[in-house]
Amino acid sequence: MNKHLTLLVTLALTASPLMAQDLTVTSFGGAYGAAQREHMIDPFMAETGVNVLFEDYGGGIAEMKAQFEAGNILWDVVDIEVIDLERACAEGYLEILNHSVLPAGDDGVAAADDFIPAALANECGVGNIVWSVVFATNTDNGPGPTTMAEFFDVEAFPGNRGLRKRPQVNMEWALIADGVAHEDIYEVLATDEGQARAFAKLDTIKEDIVWYDSWSQAPVLLNDGGAAMVQSANGRIFAVIEEDGAPFEIVWDSHVYDLDVWAIMRGTENLDLSMQFIESATRTVPLSGMQDVAYGPTRRSAQALLSDEVKENLPTAHLDVGLKADGIFWADFGESLGEKFNEWLLQ
Amino acid sequence: MIPTSHTLDPDDARNAAREVRKRRLQAFLFVVPLLVFIIFAFVAPITTMLYRSVHNPTVANLLPETLIALEDWSGEDLPDDTILIQFATDLKRMANERTSGQLADEINRALPGMSSVVKSTARNLRRVEDSAIATNGVALLLDANDRWSDPTTWRAVRDAGPIYSSSYYLTAVDMERTVSGGIAPRDTQIYKQLYTKTLKMALIITILTVLLGYPLAFFMAHAASGLANFLMVFVLLPFWTSLLVRTTAWIALLQTNGVVNSTLLALGITDQPIEMLYTQFATIIAMTHILLPFMVLPLYAVMRGIDNSFMRAAISMGSRPIGAWYRIYLPMSLPGLSAGALLVFIISVGYYITPALVGGVDGQMISNIIAFHMQQSNNWELAAALGSLLLILILVLYWLFDKFVGTSNIKLG
Numbered sequence: 001m002n003k004h005l006t007l008l009v010t011l012a013l014t015a016s017p018l019m020a021q022d023l024t025v026t027s028f029g030g031a032y033g034a035a036q037r038e039h040m041i042d043p044f045m046a047e048t049g050v051n052v053l054f055e056d057y058g059g060g061i062a063e064m065k066a067q068f069e070a071g072n073i074l075w076d077v078v079d080i081e082v083i084d085l086e087r088a089c090a091e092g093y094l095e096i097l098n099h100s101v102l103p104a105g106d107d108g109v110a111a112a113d114d115f116i117p118a119a120l121a122n123e124c125g126v127g128n129i130v131w132s133v134v135f136a137t138n139t140d141n142g143p144g145p146t147t148m149a150e151f152f153d154v155e156a157f158p159g160n161r162g163l164r165k166r167p168q169v170n171m172e173w174a175l176i177a178d179g180v181a182h183e184d185i186y187e188v189l190a191t192d193e194g195q196a197r198a199f200a201k202l203d204t205i206k207e208d209i210v211w212y213d214s215w216s217q218a219p220v221l222l223n224d225g226g227a228a229m230v231q232s233a234n235g236r237i238f239a240v241i242e243e244d245g246a247p248f249e250i251v252w253d254s255h256v257y258d259l260d261v262w263a264i265m266r267g268t269e270n271l272d273l274s275m276q277f278i279e280s281a282t283r284t285v286p287l288s289g290m291q292d293v294a295y296g297p298t299r300r301s302a303q304a305l306l307s308d309e310v311k312e313n314l315p316t317a318h319l320d321v322g323l324k325a326d327g328i329f330w331a332d333f334g335e336s337l338g339e340k341f342n343e344w345l346l347q
Numbered sequence: 348m349i350p351t352s353h354t355l356d357p358d359d360a361r362n363a364a365r366e367v368r369k370r371r372l373q374a375f376l377f378v379v380p381l382l383v384f385i386i387f388a389f390v391a392p393i394t395t396m397l398y399r400s401v402h403n404p405t406v407a408n409l410l411p412e413t414l415i416a417l418e419d420w421s422g423e424d425l426p427d428d429t430i431l432i433q434f435a436t437d438l439k440r441m442a443n444e445r446t447s448g449q450l451a452d453e454i455n456r457a458l459p460g461m462s463s464v465v466k467s468t469a470r471n472l473r474r475v476e477d478s479a480i481a482t483n484g485v486a487l488l489l490d491a492n493d494r495w496s497d498p499t500t501w502r503a504v505r506d507a508g509p510i511y512s513s514s515y516y517l518t519a520v521d522m523e524r525t526v527s528g529g530i531a532p533r534d535t536q537i538y539k540q541l542y543t544k545t546l547k548m549a550l551i552i553t554i555l556t557v558l559l560g561y562p563l564a565f566f567m568a569h570a571a572s573g574l575a576n577f578l579m580v581f582v583l584l585p586f587w588t589s590l591l592v593r594t595t596a597w598i599a600l601l602q603t604n605g606v607v608n609s610t611l612l613a614l615g616i617t618d619q620p621i622e623m624l625y626t627q628f629a630t631i632i633a634m635t636h637i638l639l640p641f642m643v644l645p646l647y648a649v650m651r652g653i654d655n656s657f658m659r660a661a662i663s664m665g666s667r668p669i670g671a672w673y674r675i676y677l678p679m680s681l682p683g684l685s686a687g688a689l690l691v692f693i694i695s696v697g698y699y700i701t702p703a704l705v706g707g708v709d710g711q712m713i714s715n716i717i718a719f720h721m722q723q724s725n726n727w728e729l730a731a732a733l734g735s736l737l738l739i740l741i742l743v744l745y746w747l748f749d750k751f752v753g754t755s756n757i758k759l760g
Contacts, residue, residue, distance in 0.1 A: 058722075060722050060723055060725075061725060062721055062722045062723075062725060065725060065727075086466075087448060087452070087462075087725070089448070090445070090447060090448025090451060090466045091445075091446070091448035091449050091452065092444070092445035092446055092448065092449070096445075160622075165707075165708065166723075190460060209708075210622075210625055210707065211625060211707050211708045212625070212707075213703050213704065220602075224602045224603055224604045224605065225603040225604045225620070226602055226603040226604075226624060226625075266445075328463045329463075331451075331455075331462045331463065331466075332455060332459060332460045332461070332462045332463045333459050333460065334723065334724060335455070335456065335459070335724035335726060336459035336535075337459075338719060338723065338724055339535045339537060340535055342537050342541075342711075342716060342719075343535050343536060343537040345708045345711070346537060346540050346541070346544075346711075
C-alpha cells in the first residue's frame with residue numbers, strides 16, 4: 001500500500017510540470033488543420049513532450065481583441081492571415097518576434113535568405129503558407145474563361161459566377177478585368193473614382209453573380225450547377241479534384257495570393273515555448289508538408305523538396321501572373337469599402 | 348391561524364407579519380440563483396455592450412494632452428506648432444506602447460485611408476529622440492505624410508476625442524455630423540434600408556407561419572388524441588433537430604440541381620432549373636419552416652382549452668360556421684395567436700445564421716451587418732449602436748402591439 005502511495009506521489013510530482021506545459025495553438029481547422037496537425041503539431045509534441053491543444057477559429061481579429069480586452073489570454077500561438085496581421089500587430093495584440101532565432105534551412109541556407117521575403121515582412125509573424133484566391137470552372141460545361149477579362153465577359157461565357165460576398169478580391173478582380181495593371185490596382189482602388197470604376201465593372205455581371213459566405217460553399221456551387229465558375233481558395237478546389245476526381249479546372253490568371261503566418265498572442269505565459277513551437281513548425285520539412293492541401297511553403301528549401309507535378313498546383317508556381325493581396329490597403333479601406341459594398345448589393 | 352374577531356391580538360399580528368416576511372424571504376431565496384445567473388450572464392454583458400454604443404474612451408485615453416490643446420483650435424487652418432509637436436510626442440509614445448493601431452482604427456473610421464498614415468508615421472517616430480521631436484516635430488510629422496497638412500485630418504482627430512458620443516447612432520441611421528455642426532445624410536445609405544427589409548421579412552415570415560400554423564393547430568386540437576399526438580411528433584421533430592442541419596437540408600432541397608428542381612424538371616413543369624437558393628425566397632421559406640413550431644405550440648395549447656360547445660351553440664342559434672368561427676373561436680384563440688406571432692416576429696428580426704447560409708444577397712438582414720462590424724471591421728461601437736436600435740425597435744413594436752391587441756391576453760398554454 002505504502003509503495004503504491006509513493007509511486008502515485010512520484011508520478012504526480014513528475015507529471016505536474018509536464019501537465020503545466022500545455023500550449024494552445026489556434027488555426028483554421030478542416031483539411032488545412034489536419035495537415036498542420038500531421039506535419040507540425042504531432043512532431044513537436046513527440047519531440048518536446050509538450051501537450052499541444054489545437055483549436056479552431058474562423059479568422060479575423062475579433063477574438064484576439066476580446067481576449068485582450070478581458071485580460072484573459074487563452075491562446076498562445078495563432079495562425080493568422082496577413083490581411084489581418086497588420087491590424088492585430090499594430091493594435092498590440094501580438095508579440096514582436098525575433099526572426100534571427102529561426103533555424104537555417106535543411107540545405108544550410110540562413111533563415112533570412114531561405115524564407116521568401118513576404119514571410120518575414122511583418123515583425124509579428126513568421127510565414128507558414130502561401131495560399132491564393134483563384135477562379136475555377138467546371139469542364140463539363142465546355143471550355144470556360146481563362147483570363148480575368150473573360151471571367152467578366154457574360155456574353156462570351158454565360159452562366160452564374162459564384163463570388164464570396166465581401167469587397168476583398170472582387171474589387172481587385174473588377175479593376176483587373178477593366179484593364180488596370182496589377183501594380184496599379186491598390187493605388188486606383190484608394191480613390192473614389194477607382195472604387196466607382198470597380199463597382200461599375202461589377203455591375204456588368206451583377207445579374208449573374210451568386211454570392212456565398214464561406215469558402216466551403218465554393219466547390220459545392222460548382223458541383224451542383226449553381227455556378228458555372230466560382231471564386232475559391234485554391235486548396236478547396238484542389239481537394240475535390242484530387243479526392244473526388246471532380247471535373248474542375250483552376251485558372252491562375254490574376255489570382256490574388258496571400259500568406260498565413262504563425263504569430264504569438266501578446267501577454268501569453270508561454271512565450272518561450274510558443275517561439276519554440278514556431279521555430280519547429282517553420283523548419284523545412286514541416287513546411288513542405290503543406291503541399292497536402294496545395295498551399296505553397298514559405299521556405300525555398302521546402303519548395304525544393306516538392307515534385308514538379310505538385311509544384312504546378314501550388315500558388316508559388318504562379319506568382320508571376322498573380323497579385324499580392326495588400327493587407328495595409330485593406331486595413332485602411334476594409335470598413336468603408338465593406339459599407340459601400342453592402343450598399344451596392346442592396347441597390 | 349384564523350382570527351375569530353376583526354381585531355387582531357398585537358402578538359398575533361406580529362407573528363403573522365413575521366410569517367409573511369419569512370415566506371417572502373424563502374420565495375426570494377428560491378429565485379436568487381436565477382437572478383444572479385440572469386444578472387451575470389444576461390443583463391451585465393448586454394448592458395456593457397450597449398454602453399459601448401455611446402461610450403468610447405479609446406482616443407481620449409491615447410491622446411489626452413493633444414485633445415486638450417485642440418479644444419482652442421479654430422478648425423480652419425493647420426493647428427499650431429505646439430499642438431503638432433504634442434501630437435508627435437504622443438504618437439511616439441503610442442508606437443513604443445504598441446497602441447498606435449488603436450488610434451489608427453478610430454481615425455480611419457472618419458477618414459478611410461488614415462489607418463496606414465497613422466501607423467507608418469508612428470513607426471517613423473518610434474526611434475526619433477525626444478529632443479529631436481521637440482525641435483523638429485512639425486517637419487517630421489508633415490514630411491511623413493501629406494495628409495497631416497490637411498485640416499480635415501485634424502478635425503477627424505478632434506472629433507474622435509469625446510468619450511461620450513452620439514456619432515455611432517447617427518451612423519446607424521445613415522446620418523453624420525457636418526463640419527458646421529449640423530446633421531446630414533451620409534454618402535453611404537445602407538442601415539435604414541436593412542432595418543426596413545428586416546422588419547418586412549419578419550412580417551412576411553410571421554404571416555406565413557400564421558397561415559400554415561393556424562389550420563394545423565386547429566386540426567390537431569380537434570383530432571382524436573392518438574392522431575394529434577402523432578402529428579405533434581412531426582411538429583416537434585424539426586424542433587429537436589439542430590438548426591444547422593435543418594438549414595443545410597434546405598440547401599440540399601433548393602440548390603440548382605437539388606431535389607425541388609429535379610422534381611420540377613422531371614415533371615416537365617419547367618425546362619430550366621429555377622434559381623431558389625441564395626435568394627430572399629430561400630431565407631423566407633427556411634425561416635418559416637424553422638419557426639413554425641413557435642407558432643403551432645402556443646396555438647395548440649390555447650385551442651385545446653377552448654370548449655367546443657361555444658361553437659355548437661353559436662351555430663345552433665343560426666350563425667354560419669365561418670361567422671361562428673370569426674366571432675367566437677378566433678377571439679378565444681387570439682391569446683395563442685398573439686403569443687405565437689410575437690415569438691416568431693421577435694425571433695426572426697434578430698435571426699442570423701439562416702440568412703447567412705441560404706440568403707445570398709437579397710436575403711440579408713440587419714443581424715448580418717452587425718456580425719460584419721463585430722467580426723470583420725471590428726467597429727464594436729457601431730455594432731452596439733445597431734444592436735441597441737434593433738432592441739428599441741422591438742420594444743416600440745411590442746408597445747404598439749400592447750396598445751392595439753393587448754399583451755394581457757397573451758397565453759402560452
